[in-house]
């Protein structure tokens with residue numbers, strides 16, 4: 001497992017609110033340095049307490065949660081095409097498999113033709129209850145944090161879920177839980193509980209979306225500035 | 226643990242570890258050696274059987290998952306080897322070494338049950354997880370098409 005400590009980077013929230021005058025926005029712009037953290041960990045909600053503006057705090061919390069959404073354990077089964085990906089290098093699934101009409105695979109090659117409701121230690125086949133692909137409209141691969149955020153809030157593209165249902169799904173869904181129990185693979189950062197806390201806090205602070213210019217989660221090389 | 230299985234229409238009682246791969250139970254305990262062991266990791270398709278009407282890889286299916294379901298192996302696909310796929314296989318002389326063929330036929334049978342008239346692309350995709358080291362793919366595809374037309 002990676003022990004790289006994510007570099008801290010100052011985060012400046014400015015120019016997000018078109019209703020504010022330029023002068024006001026410039027004056028108000030807070031700068032925020034998230035605390036350093038191991039790549040395997042997730043920052044707690046309290047790490048963002050220092051951001052006084054709720055919308056700015058909401059955006060920062062969502063960016064942190066993006067470290068889970070876009071982690072290969074989660075995004076590999078939210079592909080933009082019709083086949084899942086494998087491994088941290090996100091190579092195409094081998095054997096070649098396809099989502100099919102209901103995202104559970106195709107005739108004679110369903111997801112559950114091979115995947116069980118639990119990980120197989122000896123055969124190293126991952127498994128969890130209801131193993132299947134996220135529908136095409138829930139594709140996360142290649143999305144910016146902004147686009148991902150707008151998509152997750154959009155009931156047309158999130159399986160008709162309310163924000164409350166998104167929080168519940170993130171915190172308790174058994175297939176989502178696999179992200180932190182992936183057998184011999186690198187788990188998603190933090191725990192499902194800490195991820196659930198972040199998503200709940202994001203919703204509570206207004207479910208604001210990161211600016212389109214944000215390239216990746218806080219303190220990562222995508223977002224080093 | 227005592228498990229009750231229905232294999233090719235016959236009730237079987239087995240005293241096994243519930244996590245034992247179904248393939249072990251079929252081959253080593255019940256003596257149904259028509260289903261082959263290739264990789265043991267769901268990578269080759271040689272061990273394909275049916276649980277109810279679904280094709281599954283027996284090498285990664287814990288035997289307890291099969292409880293209460295109909296297990297069909299190549300031995301039980303037809304009473305006398307006359308399933309349309311089996312006839313087409315003979316007609317096209319599909320096998321070379323034969324090792325992969327059980328899995329090929331069982332995958333194809335599951336496909337045809339769900340899609341009696343599959344397109345070439347559907348055959349290609351549904352059989353994409355069944356490897357043949359002898360490279361009999363062209364004859365396999367022809368035989369599946371023949372069987373689909375004949376059904």
Ligand code: FES
Nearest residue numbers: 263264265270284
């Ligand atoms: S032996 Fe089961 S897929 Fe290879």
Ligand code: FES
Nearest residue numbers: 323325357358359
């Ligand atoms: S016939 Fe030899 S592996 Fe397929």
